[in-house]
Amino acid sequence: MELDPVIHAPTRLQIVSVLAAAEEAEFGFVRDTLGVSDSVLSKHASALETAGYVRIRKGYVGKRPRTWFSLTEQGRSAFAEYVRNLQKIVSPSGLTVLPG
Amino acid sequence: MELDPVIHAPTRLQIVSVLAAAEEAEFGFVRDTLGVSDSVLSKHASALETAGYVRIRKGYVGKRPRTWFSLTEQGRSAFAEYVRNLQKIVSPSGLTVLPG
DNA sequence: CAAAGTACTTTCCCCACTGGAAAGTACATG
DNA sequence: CATGTACTTTCCAGTGGGGAAAGTACTTTG
Numbered sequence: 001m002e003l004d005p006v007i008h009a010p011t012r013l014q015i016v017s018v019l020a021a022a023e024e025a026e027f028g029f030v031r032d033t034l035g036v037s038d039s040v041l042s043k044h045a046s047a048l049e050t051a052g053y054v055r056i057r058k059g060y061v062g063k064r065p066r067t068w069f070s071l072t073e074q075g076r077s078a079f080a081e082y083v084r085n086l087q088k089i090v091s092p093s094g095l096t097v098l099p100g
Numbered sequence: 101m102e103l104d105p106v107i108h109a110p111t112r113l114q115i116v117s118v119l120a121a122a123e124e125a126e127f128g129f130v131r132d133t134l135g136v137s138d139s140v141l142s143k144h145a146s147a148l149e150t151a152g153y154v155r156i157r158k159g160y161v162g163k164r165p166r167t168w169f170s171l172t173e174q175g176r177s178a179f180a181e182y183v184r185n186l187q188k189i190v191s192p193s194g195l196t197v198l199p200g
Numbered sequence: 201c202a203a204a205g206t207a208c209t210t211t212c213c214c215c216a217c218t219g220g221a222a223a224g225t226a227c228a229t230g
Numbered sequence: 231c232a233t234g235t236a237c238t239t240t241c242c243a244g245t246g247g248g249g250a251a252a253g254t255a256c257t258t259t260g
Binding site: 109139140143164165 | 246247248249250251255256257258
């Protein structure tokens with residue numbers, strides 16, 4: 001019933017949650033959604049990639065470089081397990097983390 | 101949509117969750133339930149008390165000292181809000197992430 | 201009565217981690 | 231060539247968590 005520390009850190013939890021809701025998200029979108037600096041997002045994204053949870057894709061929009069993030073399958077299941085574990089911890093109180 | 105850092109730390113989240121499920125819990129029960137050392141529980145409980153989230157009651161069982169913890173009203177609502185914020189972060193956002 | 205045990209609390213110490221700023225990289229544009 | 235964009239990496243504190251060990255205040259035991 002451990003809470004995966006790679007996911008639990010607030011900033012990474014938010015990154016993973018945003019990615020869980022989409023196929024793919026742009027660097028700038030995630031950064032602005034979370035309100036963090038470039039360096040912070042870049043470092044956390046690398047950490048998530050190293051953990052095997054996030055795929056980092058680089059490409060171009062016109063001639064400008066752009067970076068996209070997406071969850072890997074491993075990332076999706078790690079997130080799902082994280083949420084299950086949260087529920088186990090929190091649920092004795094009757095409160096729930098997931099609706100439904 | 102901030103995650104209260106006093107509650108978010110895994111050990112404190114577990115303490116608060118255990119207390120949310122009961123009126124009051126003994127020091128030894130919480131320590132054994134979480135599997136942490138005396139010092140760790142003592143320090144986190146103090147931190148929660150300082151934050152106004154936990155009440156620490158001291159008394160005796162026979163002639164032996166004993167300590168009980170319980171959530172204050174403030175602790176209960178902080179926990180409820182924490183869980184609401186978690187939900188907002190974790191539940192599928194419905195935002196459109198892919199740019200045009 | 202001294203030694204040992206109970207039930208914590210506090211101190212000590214170290215390591216991991218976090219975030220922002222600043223510098224660096226790579227390429228494109230004026 | 232200087233500037234700008236889009237990040238990445240380095241540098242640099244500050245925070246915080248955990249265990250071990252020492253401390254506190256009694257109580258029990260030999």
